[in-house]
Amino acid sequence: MMINSTEQEEREYLEEIKEKLQLTLIRVDDTVKQFSAELRQNKQYIYENQSGMDEADMVAAGQSINRMAFTGESAVAKKRKLYKLKDSPYFGRIDFIAGQERSPIYIGIYSFADDSQRANLIYDWRAPISSMFYDFELGEAWYKTPSGTIQGEVALKRQYKIREGKMEFMIENAVNIHDDILQKELSKSSDDKMKNIVATIQRDQNAVIRNETAQVMIIQGVAGSGKTSIALHRIAFLLYRFRDTIASKDILILSPNKVFADYISNVLPELGEEHIPEMGMDELATELLEDKYRFQSFFDQVSALLEKHDAAFIERIRFKSTFEFLGQLNRYLIHVENNYFGAAEQEIRVAGIVVPWPFIIERLRAYHRLPIFKRFPEVVKDVLNYVRSNTKRKLTGGEKAQIWETIPRMFRLGSAFDLYKDFYKWMGQEHMFRQGPNGALEYADVFPLIYCKIRLEGAKTYDDVKHLLIDEMQDYTPIQYAVVSRLFQCKKTILGDVSQTVNPYSASSAEGIQQVFPQGDTVKLFRSYRSTYEITAFAQHISSNPNVVPMERHGQAPEVLRYNTNQEEAQAIKDLIERFRNSDRQSLGIICKTLQQAEDLYQDIKGPGVHLLTPDSTSFSNGVVVTTAHLAKGLEFDEVIIPFASSRNYHTDVDRSMLYIACTRAMHLLTLTYSRDLTTFVRQ
Numbered sequence: 097m098m099i100n101s102t103e104q105e106e107r108e109y110l111e112e113i114k115e116k117l118q119l120t121l122i123r124v125d126d127t128v129k130q131f132s133a134e135l136r137q138n139k140q141y142i143y144e145n146q147s148g149m150d151e152a153d154m155v156a157a158g159q160s161i162n163r164m165a166f167t168g169e170s171a172v173a174k175k176r177k178l179y180k181l182k183d184s185p186y187f188g189r190i191d192f193i194a195g196q197e198r199s200p201i202y203i204g205i206y207s208f209a210d211d212s213q214r215a216n217l218i219y220d221w222r223a224p225i226s227s228m229f230y231d232f233e234l235g236e237a238w239y240k241t242p243s244g245t246i247q248g249e250v251a252l253k254r255q256y257k258i259r260e261g262k263m264e265f266m267i268e269n270a271v272n273i274h275d276d277i278l279q280k281e282l283s284k285s286s287d288d289k290m291k292n293i294v295a296t297i298q299r300d301q302n303a304v305i306r307n308e309t310a311q312v313m314i315i316q317g318v319a320g321s322g323k324t325s326i327a328l329h330r331i332a333f334l335l336y337r338f339r340d341t342i343a344s345k346d347i348l349i350l351s352p353n354k355v356f357a358d359y360i361s362n363v364l365p366e367l368g369e370e371h372i373p374e375m376g377m378d379e380l381a382t383e384l385l386e387d388k389y390r391f392q393s394f395f396d397q398v399s400a401l402l403e404k405h406d407a408a409f410i411e412r413i414r415f416k417s418t419f420e421f422l423g424q425l426n427r428y429l430i431h432v433e434n435n436y437f438g439a440a441e442q443e444i445r446v447a448g449i450v451v452p453w454p455f456i457i458e459r460l461r462a463y464h465r466l467p468i469f470k471r472f473p474e475v476v477k478d479v480l481n482y483v484r485s486n487t488k489r490k491l492t493g494g495e496k497a498q499i500w501e502t503i504p505r506m507f508r509l510g511s512a513f514d515l516y517k518d519f520y521k522w523m524g525q526e527h528m529f530r531q532g533p534n535g536a537l538e539y540a541d542v543f544p545l546i547y548c549k550i551r552l553e554g555a556k557t558y559d560d561v562k563h564l565l566i567d568e569m570q571d572y573t574p575i576q577y578a579v580v581s582r583l584f585q586c587k588k589t590i591l592g593d594v595s596q597t598v599n600p601y602s603a604s605s606a607e608g609i610q611q612v613f614p615q616g617d618t619v620k621l622f623r624s625y626r627s628t629y630e631i632t633a634f635a636q637h638i639s640s641n642p643n644v645v646p647m648e649r650h651g652q653a654p655e656v657l658r659y660n661t662n663q664e665e666a667q668a669i670k671d672l673i674e675r676f677r678n679s680d681r682q683s684l685g686i687i688c689k690t691l692q693q694a695e696d697l698y699q700d701i702k703g704p705g706v707h708l709l710t711p712d713s714t715s716f717s718n719g720v721v722v723t724t725a726h727l728a729k730g731l732e733f734d735e736v737i738i739p740f741a742s743s744r745n746y747h748t749d750v751d752r753s754m755l756y757i758a759c760t761r762a763m764h765l766l767t768l769t770y771s772r773d774l775t776t777f778v779r780q
């Protein structure tokens with residue numbers, strides 16, 4: 097039997113559900129009030145009776161308060177979810193027939209059950225049964241549960257747009273989710289944070305989100321294909337599916353910068369999950385090097401490349417970004433193992449006996465699984481035993497100290513830094529290692545040095561992290577992945593787009609990353625959702641990828657505007673900002689090549705509602721944002737202006753990458769301005 101078949105019935109049903117939500121809300125509200133009253137009373141009681149309580153009483157009282165606060169907190173969280181549901185209880189419905197029974201499955205952002213009837217009224221989009229909403233049209237269908245596959249038939253499929261408790265529209269049996277509703281969703285203007293996409297997740301995206309088995313999932317997706325969205329929904333899914341073993345705090349996002357972290361910070365809370373810890377690669381490096389070395393940041397490296405074409409600098413970066421380099425370093429470390437112990441092959445004379453060299457080297461080799469420096473204490477212990485059993489007496493403090501000192505000295509190098517420098521000597525490539533004027537390391541040396549340090553001293557591992565998410569994977573080199581794979585043994589989701597590298601001299605492709613994680617599953621996404629057909633086509637001329645499938649969403653063709661002088665151009669940009677202000681678009685990104693250009697332009701055009709985004713910014717705001725392509729990575733704007741698109745400004749490979757990234761940030765409108773000659777990367 098089919099319930100709620102007509103639109104009228106659906107509308108009435110919506111009212112019914114809202115009422116039930118309201119009732120539950122009142123109940124939860126009472127609980128919250130009751131808890132806070134009890135909590136207050138309890139605290140008061142402790143306060144008043146402190147002197148009469150012994151330690152055990154205090155502990156017990158404290159625990160009971162904690163328990164209550166915890167229950168109170170979860171009631172507050174529940175309330176928050178109920179409010180959200182009241183606003184928009186569900187977005188989809190399928191009727192599933194299994195055997196004789198036909199069940200309507202309403203799907204929403206969270207689940208909601210009617211306690212009195214013990215029935216699930218709304219299913220969480222992550223529930224096993226909800227997967228059919230994304231995976232099937234009408235007809236035969238199935239879903240997997242932990243206890244097996246359930247077969248049946250989807251007899252009805254509906255989508256709803258419910259906002260502020262009102263049904264705006266309802267669509268029946270849409271052939272495919274990406275039709276009408278998706279088009280509507282995509283044509284909306286963006287606000288300042290990334291949004292959830294649960295109502296319109298596409299089939300290929302759903303497969304990635306719900307993959308439970310991959311140890312390492314590598315997602316290569318073209319600009320705007322929803323990689324970041326998918327990765328966040330995947331996290332939400334894993335938190336739901338494995339809620340007994342993984343909590344939000346067990347996940348780590350390695351993100352390119354704070355602004356990006358802020359930009360995506362909304363999605364998981366919107367999906368009812370807590371905020372996820374995040375960290376930048378540079379931060380990780382500082383932590384691993386224990387703050388002992390100064391180094392250039394990734395941003396500085398890219399800025400240096402944009403400012404000046406320095407062939408030797410580029411060669412050093414290129415050299416250190418290959419698999420060959422990682423291979424060389426590994427070969428060098430084997431060489432070190434074989435040749436750097438006991439240069440003089442000396443025996444130890446102590447306590448009247450001789451500890452022979454073959455014994456010592458055999459012990460050193462026996463611990464080859466340990467980092468080099470960690471082997472020494474083990475070997476010392478073995479030598480102490482050897483001496484003891486040969487002298488049959490206790491050793492004096494001086495004798496012991498002699499052994500403790502001698503063993504580490506048998507290794508030729510004293511620190512990771514020495515080791516790393518010696519590597520270049522060993523290769524006969526000493527010119528490939530350069531330090532900055534104040535001794536700062538180049539960015540390209542940071543992770544190789546960390547790798548040496550790990551092999552020499554070991555490193556703390558991040559065992560408390562149970563899932564690692566790495567965004568912008570193309571910006572990390574094989575050696576960075578080698579370090580990451582040693583530190584994080586957990587499951588990983590790694591995503592990016594090789595065409596969007598900010599440093600073409602050190603970009604990694606999915607295939608390259610797969611080499612570091614042979615157990616990884618690679619998924620490729622080609623459909624681009626962000627930009628209009630016209631913008632995607634325009635960006636394709638700058639950096640072509642024949643596999644991109646643009647959305648059939650049309651808009652104005654990008655404009656390329658020429659001016660005679662810089663002054664004219666600056667004035668034109670001001671006019672364009674004015675045009676934006678008079679439009680209904682919410683966000684405008686003015687994306688420059690370098691930070692200097694962004695800062696200078698900002699001085700020219702600054703005013704209320706105009707923000708400058710720098711590497712030090714920590715939050716992303718709506719309105720007009722002036723920034724660089726590097727910092728705009730991962731973000732999107734309704735409208736984008738790219739100033740100074742001249743041939744003087746954009747001519748190297750790095751410039752081309754920047755221009756591509758900048759163009760692909762635009763959702764609805766793109767304008768390039770230049771004075772004198774247009775860059776050859778743009779075809780008019």
Ligand SMILES: Nc1ncnc2c1ncn2[C@@H]1O[C@H](COP(=O)(O)OP(=O)(O)OP(=O)(O)O)[C@@H](O)[C@H]1O
Pocket residue numbers: 278281282291293296297298301317318319320321322323324325326592593596625626729730731732760
């Ligand atoms: N299934 C979908 N339904 C609705 N919107 C979607 C869907 N998939 C992606 N989008 C939208 O497309 C835009 C791009 O998504 P996202 O930023 O996740 O892509 P990306 O691949 O990480 O992009 P880039 O690499 O270019 O930064 C976002 O506005 C997102 O909301």
